[in-house]
Amino acid sequence: MPLLLPEALADHAPMLAVLVPLLAAPLAMLFGNRAFAYGISFAASVASFIFSMFLLARVMDGSVLSYHLGGWAPPLGIEYRVDAANALVLLIVSAISAVVLPFARTSIETEIAERHHTLFYACYMLCFTGLMGVAITGDAFNVFVFLEVSSLSTYVLVALGAEKDRRALSAAYDYLILGTIGATFFVIGLGLIYMTTGTLNMADLAQRLTGLESNRTLRSGFAFIVVGMGLKMAIYPLHRWLPSAYTYAPSAVSAFLAATATKVAIYVVLRFMFSVYSAKFGFERDTLQLIIFPFAIIAMFAASIVACYQINLKRMLAYSSIAQIGYMLLGVSMLNVTGLSATLVHLFNHAVTKGALFLAVGAIVYRTGSALLPHMAGLGRKMPWTSAAIVIGGLSLIGIPSTAGFVSKWVLIAGAFERDAWPVAVLIVASSLIAVVYVWRVLEVLYLQPAPANSTATEAPLGLLIPTWILALASIWFGLDADLTVSVSRTAAEALLNGGFGGDAAIIMGVEGRK
Amino acid sequence: MMDHHLILRVVTKLLVAPILLFGLYVQFHGDFGPGGGFQAGVIFAVAFILYGLVFSLKRLCKTVPDWLVHRLIAVGLLLYAGTGVVSMFLGGAFLDYNVLSKDPVAGQHWGILIIELGVGITVFAVMLAIYYAFAGRPPALDDADW
Amino acid sequence: MEQMTTLTFVLGHMNYWLFVVLMMTGLYIVVARGNLLKKVVGLNLFQAAVFMLYISMGKVAGGTAPIFTNNPAETYSNPLPHVLILTAIVVGIATTALGLALIVRINETYDTIEEDEILALDHATAQKEIDAVAKLGSDGGDVK
Numbered sequence: 001m002p003l004l005l006p007e008a009l010a011d012h013a014p015m016l017a018v019l020v021p022l023l024a025a026p027l028a029m030l031f032g033n034r035a036f037a038y039g040i041s042f043a044a045s046v047a048s049f050i051f052s053m054f055l056l057a058r059v060m061d062g063s064v065l066s067y068h069l070g071g072w073a074p075p076l077g078i079e080y081r082v083d084a085a086n087a088l089v090l091l092i093v094s095a096i097s098a099v100v101l102p103f104a105r106t107s108i109e110t111e112i113a114e115r116h117h118t119l120f121y122a123c124y125m126l127c128f129t130g131l132m133g134v135a136i137t138g139d140a141f142n143v144f145v146f147l148e149v150s151s152l153s154t155y156v157l158v159a160l161g162a163e164k165d166r167r168a169l170s171a172a173y174d175y176l177i178l179g180t181i182g183a184t185f186f187v188i189g190l191g192l193i194y195m196t197t198g199t200l201n202m203a204d205l206a207q208r209l210t211g212l213e214s215n216r217t218l219r220s221g222f223a224f225i226v227v228g229m230g231l232k233m234a235i236y237p238l239h240r241w242l243p244s245a246y247t248y249a250p251s252a253v254s255a256f257l258a259a260t261a262t263k264v265a266i267y268v269v270l271r272f273m274f275s276v277y278s279a280k281f282g283f284e285r286d287t288l289q290l291i292i293f294p295f296a297i298i299a300m301f302a303a304s305i306v307a308c309y310q311i312n313l314k315r316m317l318a319y320s321s322i323a324q325i326g327y328m329l330l331g332v333s334m335l336n337v338t339g340l341s342a343t344l345v346h347l348f349n350h351a352v353t354k355g356a357l358f359l360a361v362g363a364i365v366y367r368t369g370s371a372l373l374p375h376m377a378g379l380g381r382k383m384p385w386t387s388a389a390i391v392i393g394g395l396s397l398i399g400i401p402s403t404a405g406f407v408s409k410w411v412l413i414a415g416a417f418e419r420d421a422w423p424v425a426v427l428i429v430a431s432s433l434i435a436v437v438y439v440w441r442v443l444e445v446l447y448l449q450p451a452p453a454n455s456t457a458t459e460a461p462l463g464l465l466i467p468t469w470i471l472a473l474a475s476i477w478f479g480l481d482a483d484l485t486v487s488v489s490r491t492a493a494e495a496l497l498n499g500g501f502g503g504d505a506a507i508i509m510g511v512e513g514r515k
Numbered sequence: 516m517m518d519h520h521l522i523l524r525v526v527t528k529l530l531v532a533p534i535l536l537f538g539l540y541v542q543f544h545g546d547f548g549p550g551g552g553f554q555a556g557v558i559f560a561v562a563f564i565l566y567g568l569v570f571s572l573k574r575l576c577k578t579v580p581d582w583l584v585h586r587l588i589a590v591g592l593l594l595y596a597g598t599g600v601v602s603m604f605l606g607g608a609f610l611d612y613n614v615l616s617k618d619p620v621a622g623q624h625w626g627i628l629i630i631e632l633g634v635g636i637t638v639f640a641v642m643l644a645i646y647y648a649f650a651g652r653p654p655a656l657d658d659a660d661w
Numbered sequence: 662m663e664q665m666t667t668l669t670f671v672l673g674h675m676n677y678w679l680f681v682v683l684m685m686t687g688l689y690i691v692v693a694r695g696n697l698l699k700k701v702v703g704l705n706l707f708q709a710a711v712f713m714l715y716i717s718m719g720k721v722a723g724g725t726a727p728i729f730t731n732n733p734a735e736t737y738s739n740p741l742p743h744v745l746i747l748t749a750i751v752v753g754i755a756t757t758a759l760g761l762a763l764i765v766r767i768n769e770t771y772d773t774i775e776e777d778e779i780l781a782l783d784h785a786t787a788q789k790e791i792d793a794v795a796k797l798g799s800d801g802g803d804v805k
Contacts (some may be wrong), residue, residue, distance in 0.1 A: 015609040023596050026589035032582075073612035120590075141745055141802055148752045155759055159766070166770040167786065170779050173763045177691060180704055180756050187749060188684075194742070195718045311794060374794040452797075548728065553751065645758045652765060 005054050011509055013058075014067040014080040017051035017090060018132045020044045021097075025125035028118055036122040038105050042348045044125060045098040045319055048132065052094045056087040060491060066138065067509045070300060074138065075201035076263030081138030081501055084492035088344060089135040089267045092351045094146035096259040097294050099355065099467045104252035106463035107362050110369075111250040112160050120160060124256070127153040131264045138501065140190050140200045140276070143268060144183060147232070150264075151179045154257060158249040171244035178241045182231030191226030193276075205276045206500040212371045213281050225272050226287060233265030235292075235329060237297035247371070251362025258321055259355035263347050266328055270343070275501035279335055293333040297427060299326030304434035308441065313361050314371045316438055317354065320397060324350045325429065330424070337493050339415030344489035346408035349396070349478060351403055356471035357393035360386050363460035363468055373442065378451025383459050387446045389472040394439035396475040399432050403479040411486065534562035542635050547626060552631035556638025564646050567570040572650050581651075584643045591637030597631050676717035684710035695776040697767065701760045708753045715742040715749070 009016065024044035028037035059065060059082055067080040082090075104124070114122055130150025134143055155176045161168030194200055196217050197208040212218055227238070234242040242262075246254045277284055300323050308320035324346070331343030363386045364379065365371050381385040396403035409428060416424040451457075459465070478485050495502075567575035579609030601608040607614035612626025663668070687710055690703025719742035727740035768774050771782055
């Protein structure tokens, strides 16, 4: 997939992927014009998407790119470092952002007061910048800074849902408290690592950490980082904030967050587990197998079962997200290339699937004003296209063959068999059957129940349908043609398991011509 | 709005100018000594907030309207990021100040000065925006009801 | 002698003990207090503890403030943790401001800032939704 960019842009691609949305945020705010704010945000998302595609194409051969900020060479300076793993995450985040923004333009009309629209776009762009920054940076403290940029704007975006339902405020507050505790834990962990090694550059850290396995400070640093990021990614017992935040946020925000925010947190944990620390460390293997693995299994079942009992469709999808995070962590805890690539494939496939589902629900909320299941009775005939998108998303969530969800579960089960862990494979299938239950509940309401006589719902406008269907079709496309996603994530998984984040082998970009 | 005590009003008027001056000193001397945009922005905002506390929010809003505050937040950030973009156009990496001038050392001085100015403007505007947001809400209790 | 080293260890790491105490105090307040405002106070304590951790580790015995003088033999403390923590402080301020803003909004819409009362109000809203939906079901259709 050779993607050509002018050389001047290509040299700065890692920086531009983050910089363009960062510039779009103040510009959107500066002129106070809604159409302009939307235009520049959308343009920035698309530009970011192009740069991410370019980066992914460049690193597919296993090379590692490095961009030195301010021309200061690492480990002293901050560097952006791209390998296949974070190029994939960059691509997910920017693609979802570019698809969700046109949806947001229509959907926020009914959800957010007009005078807040430019601020909404500015916040959205900041959140996007933060997520991209977390994914691309090669400096451990920089991760924290970008993480908080994205988190703080996320709290605001969630709270914007208060114009429809006041519970958005308490949801945003809970998220703020737990998110901040998570981020602070992460900083404590970084502090402990820095105390031992005196460096914050990830590649440099990887080198200095070799042979320090028995160091207790490093071990506690690892624990702090895993728990801190665990809060951000809603790993099973730390998921309290997630359902309410996703339920009461504006539809477009729910879709964007569900598809990207937790994924980026998972990426950070992967990066720290495999690039900074190494899978060779005994305490890391123990953490994965004795703590993460059981919680992943519990998440798959408990969250799916809870999802079956929800009457709010958005809340049901939120609980299903927690279960899906369980699948991703299960892949990590297998500690082999296939398991890890299952995690990365699912990262991508779940982003597409959940994005499509949340957008479709958003379209229903736009028309009927309610995300409660019983209010959706008979919508299958009133809103055929939106409902069909929910069907596709639901099937992909279960993992029916020829949908994206099937591919991830297939790779995941292959990973389990590679470790001769057939009971795990059985558990994966069993938990998918629970997904059948809650997806069926939605389909039953949509198609088999009669619409109330006074229902005036009509098909959603094209501004909502097109983004929804882009993601819905993507979840079929990547189910039929799995070569691309599987090969990308296999390269990424190998890059991660090699450890060291490329070390000294990185190709330096953007500083040509420096004396 | 209630009228504060005469002494408070006189002292405030006397203090505002020195605080602003000190803010500017911290801002532009941050290159050589302790200081910089973060601190200067807060100090600069403090002068305005003090004025607002004593002379009422209304009069402060006349001096610095809140649409201006919101714009300034964006302007500061753009100044920061813009410097980086300029250094990219001049052939360096993002935020590479060396290329801003013929002499790399002078370039570093220019770079940090402009960057910190951007930081200062944004921090000043954000502090003021926070003050406006909180003080601008109708209070649950009137002062007389305390 | 053995006792001496333990004592020096304890005293020599005074900052870190205080960090632990302060951190746990903050975390306890966040978890145990029902008042939203007190939670934010606890969160601030918790973050301040982390600032202390970083600044403690930047201290070099006998070092001065890290300001450049022309004396190369000058010992100075490690400035990097200070810079890191300056960033973290700014993040902390932003978080506090946002938390307080949310509390103001919560107080305006819920008329309380006690967590249990807010939870009760939220449950009441949820119950109302369920009741309304159940009524919908009894009118027609077969919603369970």
